[in-house]
Amino acid sequence: MLAIQLTQYGEPEQSLKVVDLPEPQAPATGQALVQVEYAPLDHHDLLLARGVYPVRPELPSVIGNEGAGTVLAVGPDVTQVRPGDTVLLPFGTFSWSEQVLTEAAKLTAVDRSIGLEQAAMLSVNPTTAGLLVESRDLPAGSWVVQNAANSGVGRSVIAFARERGLRTINIVRRENLVTELQDLGADLVFVDHPDVATRVRAAVGGEPVLLGLDGVSGKATSLLLDVLTEGALLVLYGYMSGEPFAPDRNVLRAKNITTTEFWMYEDKYLPRHPALGAESARLVAEGRLTLPPAPVYRAADFPEALARLQQDGKVLLDFNPRRG
Template identity: 35%
Template structure:
């Protein structure tokens, strides 16, 4: 029986309190299945939600943590013809922070071999979310203005780069002045500091043009500032809640400005759009990763044995993803 390392939790709670690096049994691929070996996994805010038991979809305990990673097919079960050994794929969703996992070959998401491994590792959640936020929520004409908070998050960096390619203009809210220059270098039109009263300078920022789309992954004051800044008929899409604070704003914006407030969840979007919708979005993302119009930074890489240091690093101010490699 082959053993392998996995970062597991037996109860819901804070990651540094409940996670353990354990030896678990390596599975053999059954009929129609493949075994995938992890190349690199990501740490995402939603991993913390799943570990804490507060996310929209939870695993049965005990569970292997981690939702996102890229791997390579290393063994195939009987009857598998769709892929061969060596194919690069999304690591099985049933816990990406482990060395290998098995899954039905029919459900594999294939990754083009010419996409760099570090980019592929975080290609499955944040870039497609950014793409859908810009392309699937409202019809934006070229030149439209988009405002977003957490401009330095991975979704935020993808929004900046994709918006540039798609011909939209962006205002990105951030918490630290040192982020202004790097975000502008990636193509941000304006970068503003949270809580600085930036919305009062809206006319100067957009030249009087309305903001049609606001992207909110924070909540609280940051989200209400966006609602007040939206132009008539504008839409705010909430897709994250990094701060649990309530969003308070005068209801006049709904009545007199016809502002719309909606939500987005990638997992649910995938279920509704089916494999055709998913493939369209992923091929657009991989197209941009291949031609370099989308390049997301890696902040640091840690081994499984260093997972506590990786999580501590992830929870510090940063610009880029923290990766885990077995």
């Protein structure tokens, strides 16, 4: 069967290879055999390939952090899923392969109405957003501020916040995104500018802003610190700027702001993944969450997919040979 292996840590163009591997054995007790339908190729996959991601499998190894598939067979005593179910692949099951053998109890079955391409993108960005929104227990009506609001995580934060009765302040870099995010349910949208904090305060009055979500880091962090109020929590989850996380310590002390760095695969978060994956699927099915579409490439055309990713965001790899 076709798979994509990481052969050595280094530059993805040289280290990621399309290979032919034996098909998995029949599922044993507690296992399920899954036909991978679509699996994203994203920038965090490239970090893993370069050896700078917290996950470092022994090589050579298939990689791929998320995906969706169809259950082909289950082992004895498996009741959580059935053949034919559409499922999200769990953390620890590398997805870049036509078929995978995985622990059935960790699979999340989703409504097939949402589409396999959308399902393949549920396990990372929406789950991250759900965990970020849950970073602090806030009463309904509270404000959450985020940068990178147009990203896959940012759009999902808007949906999860609304689902929990929270309001969002969203910072973007282009004017044309304001109406688009408002249509998705964003409460306030501002274009990045030095006076954003002043405009936010005018919009929210004296209400506190106690949770900030930073997907950019670098200079963008200071803008969030300007918006956040006394006793807030600032969560760093991404480095889109490529710059280090270096918040102004004087501002942190003056406002008594706490900072923390987030990685969704910490042990404390893993038990929440299945429920948040299922909730993400429900929100998509109900039209409350729309994931940005991604171009699709046959897995066999991985070099072309990789070149596209490096030009313009996430792409999807199609692993089902029947669609060839």
